[in-house]
Amino acid sequence: MRFNTFIEQFSCSLHSFAGALLTLFFIGAMASTNAHGQSIFTPGQTYFGTNSYIEYIAGNLPIIISAAHGGDISPSELPTRNCSTCVTVADAATQELVRAMGASMQRLFGCSPHIIINRLHRRKLDANREIVEAAQGNPQAERAWNEFHQFIDSAKRAVERSFGRGFYLDMHGHGHDIQRLELGYLLREDELRLPDDSLNRTKYIGFSSIRNLVGTNKQGAPHARLLRGDGALGTLLGQRGYPAVPSKQDPAPKEGDDYFDGGYNTARHSSYRGGTIDGVQIECNFIGVRDSPTAIRRFADSVAVVMQQFLRLYYAFLLPNACAITSVAQTRDHRDNTDTKGVEMLIFPQPATQELRFRLPLDWTGCCEINILDVLGNVMLRHGENDPIAGQEYTLATDVLPSGVYAVRVQSCAPQTSMRATSQKMLRTMMVISH
Ligand SMILES: [Zn+2]
Incomplete structure (x- = not known):
């Protein structure tokens, strides 16, 4: 030689993996802290919050994935949530789904997304609600809730540091009759039924979880095209055999259709509240998506490919070679x-x-x-x-x-x-x- x-x-x-070399000094399950008192997490390592209720798998892609309702542990130290408006039904197999998405993305990109999982059953903690309804005043549940969001915040900072911008996927499962993915951009169903020209107005862009992307995307695509035009997430998923609304194939829920438009996490962690991390809530139907390990793996592979197409189209990332x-x-x-x-x-x-x-x-x-x-x-x-x-x-x-x-x-x-x-x-x- x-x-x-x-x-x-x-x-x-060296340039591309200088960070990786540095991480050798930070090996271990405990996050280190930098000069600003912020935690440093090593890509590929798994970190747990108190009592392992919350899990964070640190990544190095500009993609953040969370599963708020896929937990299955019910410790007796936490009271069962019982408020009148509380939903306590878990989103079946969404924890397995986000882990599969991580594996699929690593195979495709050579890098990993950031993954945050609430391992508590929804009857103990709802990590997609504000803290009062989420934890019902219980200090341990409140601590877990805070750790869930702090891990997402850490992931967002890491993405912003490395890429300047990124995308957040909050994964859920619905039990609605129509077997389609419901993509929640914080726009209500009646708003999605408006013509494209209306959705492209500042007022509706201001409601949107992809607000930042509207003014900054590579193609100069207007809001409605990003929601349901060629190259929209719903359109790309539909083309791979996973019907989705909104999309080019299915632009808006019809009157009377059940539809989730995005929850607390989407509002809190997407660019709706400012910043450069866009996001969407994906409510997954059960049949053909979550009903078997094979279906989960196939869907996870499809989401990985779709995210690659979407990021290439609208963001200026150099993928898949980033890692x-x-x-x-x-x-x-x-x-x-x-x-x-x-x-x-x-x-x-x-x-x-x-x-x-x-x-x-x-x-x-x-x-x-x-x-x-x-x-x-x-x-x-x-x-x-x-x-x-x-x-x-x-x-x-x-x-x-x-x-x-x-x-x-x-x-x-x-x-x-x-x-x-x-x-x-x-x-x-x-x-x-x-x-
Ligand atoms: Zn859910």
């Missing part, structure tokens, strides 16, 4: 001993914990040899070139590696021809393991 090439590639990667190391392939030419720059390979997530994924260059098929080396050059993990690789993606289990910085060396298989000297390719880069 030529040392200057190694350093050059490391420098190219992946890009390495440059080199063709080794033995005749004059030079390296020629060529195609790219992605390695993600960074930092990695249990596994490291490789997206190989398109012309690398069949097999390759992967070596993970420690700083002294010792081979710590190896995938041999005789083990075939299906397709362009390969996953290497990294749970046996201690936390640290490693060199990665990937070599294409030796071709079975006399052209070996000019056809074998090698990639080198650095990566971080953080447990």
